[in-house]
Amino acid sequence: MKMTRREFLLKGTAMFATLSLGGILFTETGRSIFAGGASDDVDEPVLVVVQLSGGNDGINTLIPYGQGVYYDSRPTLAYQQKDVLALDSQVGLHPSLAGLAALFKNGNMAIIQGVGYPEPNHSHFRSMEIWQTAEPAQISRSGWLARYAESSLRDNANPLKAVQIGAAGSKAFASEKMSFPVIQSLESYHVIDPKTPMMDKNRITKAFLDMYSDQSQMEQLRVVSGRGYEAYKSVEAIQSLTASYTDKVEYPKTNFASGLQLVAKLLAGKSGTRVFNVQVGGFDDHADEKEQHARVLTQVDQGLTAFYKDLEAQGLQDRVAIMMFSEFGRRVKENGSGGTDHGTAAPMFVIGGKVKGGLYGAYPSLSNLDNGDLKYEVDFRSVYSTLVDRWLKGDASTVLGKPYESLKFI
DSSP states (O other): OOOOHHHHHHHTTTOOBOOOTTSOOBOOOSOOOOOOOOOSOTTSOEEEEEEETTOOOSTTTEEOTTOHHHHHHOTTTOOOGGGSEESSSSOEEOTTOHHHHHHHHTTOEEEEEEEEOSSOOOOHHHHHHHHHHTOSSSOOSSOHHHHHHHHHSTTOOOTTSEEEESSSOOGGGOOSSOOOOEESOTTTOOSSOTTSOHHHHHHHHHHHHHHTOSOOSSHHHHHHHHHHHHHHHHHHHHHHSOOOOOOOSOOOSSHHHHHHHHHHHHHHTTOOOOEEEEEEOOOOOSSSHHHHHHHHHHHHHHHHHHHHHHHHHHTOTTTEEEEEEESOOBOSSOOTTSSOOBOOOEEEEEEETTOOOEEESOOOOSSSOBTTBOOOSEEHHHHHHHIIIIISOOOHHHHHSSOOOOOSOO
């Protein structure tokens, strides 16, 4: 018997769709079953992008403890030399980053100093948009990771070829040609409530596929239909993954760490995913920075340290590169509220078994400033270009519009 629209709405209340160009297509509340196979791309290199939202204070993350002007500019926020996790005689990591300091000393982490872009923007929204689209000079409707997928993964039919982890998507994946799932957990990513009787599941599934069949003559409806069907395929693919992941490492009880563990689960399940995006917030430290920044950096350090140990335990560390960035750094001088205001250049971090660890670029001058802001030394698109060309084996000129300097950390 054919299901009516009213029945579909009543029976399918566990399914939610947000249909928009480049938007999130589903949220998740349960699980369904699909018998499928793993992707053929399970041995290809993987990029995990970690976004530190809010404007991480790069100066108190990679601390220039060898410069007196650092202490002059931050009388209450500066860390004493004895507390800094020294990397050389001039710079060191925040005391909360002991795990990352160990990765650096083992040669598994590269730090690119003073990264930014011309004519920097102090707005959270606009600067993050610039990083996510790699377009500082104009508003772009497409994201840089979407352009990579469109150009280098266009023949890859795997619906999980690029995955966003968490509760919200990123403009880095904005595309008019492809959809990229947003996943919070393997257990909760489904279309139909698992308690639904099988007969009703079959009827709801048929109704859904009929609704999103590519039959419309209107272009926008065809796009929406395609997005809906792609979302359904991603659910099928998630449920087809073999249960090959075993807990070998204890992760902290944070959303950030849970997101990273989900990445490990997908890779262990041979999802064939080439690009992941994970976000963590809390870096907008206008007041009371010392305590707040230490707390959030601890969360980042513990999550990334557990994730890297998990990759090693799964034998995946040489296949994965982790790139960490924030939309901007903070100003050199602390403000009157025990915090720092929106700035410009900041360090980027790249972690992995095949990463050539060390310091890259020069630390920006703390005295030769641009109206109180650091002057950037490395264009962030050089980091993107290096990862696309040398790690993902893509075409960076197509992704970024023109060539950029290739760095040596890969």
